[in-house]
Amino acid sequence: MERSxxxxxxxYELAKSHNGRNVDLxxxxxxxxxxxxxxxxxxxxxxxxxxxxxxxxxxxxxxxSSRFSEDGTAWKMRRDLTQPYFSKFxxxxxxxxxxxxGRATLDKMIARSASGLSTLDDDISREMMCSxxxxxxxxxxxxxxxxxxxxxxxxxxxxxxxxxxxAGQTKALYSDRLAQLPELRRQVLASMQVFRGDTVPETPxxxxxxAADRDPGTGIVLEHxxxxxxxxxxxxxxxxxxxxxxxxxxxxxxxxxxxxxxxTFWRSxxxxxxxxxxxxPLANLISETLRLYxxxxxxxxxxxxxxxxxxxxxxxxxxxLISFVGIQHDAxxxxxxxxxxxxxxxxxxxxxxxxxxxxxxxGCGGKQFxxxxxxxxxxxxxxxxxxx
Numbered sequence: 231m232e233r234s235x236x237x238x239x240x241x242y243e244l245a246k247s248h249n250g251r252n253v254d255l256x257x258x259x260x261x262x263x264x265x266x267x268x269x270x271x272x273x274x275x276x277x278x279x280x281x282x283x284x285x286x287x288x289x290x291x292x293x294x295s296s297r298f299s300e301d302g303t304a305w306k307m308r309r310d311l312t313q314p315y316f317s318k319f320x321x322x323x324x325x326x327x328x329x330x331x332g333r334a335t336l337d338k339m340i341a342r343s344a345s346g347l348s349t350l351d352d353d354i355s356r357e358m359m360c361s362x363x364x365x366x367x368x369x370x371x372x373x374x375x376x377x378x379x380x381x382x383x384x385x386x387x388x389x390x391x392x393x394x395x396x397a398g399q400t401k402a403l404y405s406d407r408l409a410q411l412p413e414l415r416r417q418v419l420a421s422m423q424v425f426r427g428d429t430v431p432e433t434p435x436x437x438x439x440x441a442a443d444r445d446p447g448t449g450i451v452l453e454h455x456x457x458x459x460x461x462x463x464x465x466x467x468x469x470x471x472x473x474x475x476x477x478x479x480x481x482x483x484x485x486x487x488x489x490x491x492x493x494t495f496w497r498s499x500x501x502x503x504x505x506x507x508x509x510x511p512l513a514n515l516i517s518e519t520l521r522l523y524x525x526x527x528x529x530x531x532x533x534x535x536x537x538x539x540x541x542x543x544x545x546x547x548x549x550x551l552i553s554f555v556g557i558q559h560d561a562x563x564x565x566x567x568x569x570x571x572x573x574x575x576x577x578x579x580x581x582x583x584x585x586x587x588x589x590x591x592x593g594c595g596g597k598q599f600x601x602x603x604x605x606x607x608x609x610x611x612x613x614x615x616x617x618x
Contacts, residue, residue, distance in 0.1 A: 241527050241555040250562045262549045266556025268580050270539050275590035281537055285530035296458035315435045316595045321602050324366050325503035328606035331358050355471040360464040362603055369431045376421045385414045386461055422453040467600050469525040477519050492609040514572035516604045520582025521558040528553050
């Protein structure tokens, strides 16, 4: 591969050419096992998870140490800073925020379309998702902060080039792409310093982060934790919104059916999260979008000791990639894995809802928050006018 971004295309190729089978690859001179079988991913992520540490040194170099890059005690300490809030957030409040920002974003989309623009830029969904996240957990509006989401997106793009670079070959392979990284990181982290001042309310989550930052024994840096939360909590959801729009455009009849269902909900007089969460076709479309086009297509692990995965002997130091693209398109798990199906197939093993957020002890902590956001936004994705 010339660029690490090429890996996404390669994953879809492997999901077709080696469907339901794991694959040994050489990526830039590094031997890698690509896991495409759900049972083998279960082994790595659940059954023998202690033998496979996160392999995200590139993530640390980009965003600093955080719960996403660390292991062991360092990871648990960082997880405990945020997970209680991601697990027990106010779903009704998030529903209200997502509905309000969803409608405002829809108006922007309509205005852009009316002006002659034929494509939907990522910036519009990125701003929407970050606005919901920041207001939900920090009670401040994105517009009242100096945060530049475009810079964060560029930082993530540039930093991800580290993903498949063997040790010592960074300059040879990606020097042109990485030249901007130090200055980008400096600018982004500087913008996060607003959370150290008194212009941002000290919510319980922020108070805990600040306290950990003040304790030199933790090694925790406030800006690193915040940047990781915003990058992961915004980019993945924004990407899913883009794919959801694509799926709806590609299936106009289904779009009209869901539109009618959502309109009935908003006109029912029972417009709260409890009732919306019972509309399974909406939730199933989100699950199928995540299955067909996972926003996080792979995660990396490194074997600490020898092991066995299926028929393969694993040596200590073996690089392992879990391909959610491969797992979620496995023909052993569903009859037509390349076809959208929001019926019973949507909830089968290997569905987007069950695997696209990863799973096991290191699964995505913000999964439930993201699902509330996404389903709510889907429900308001048409003009909210009397004639609609």
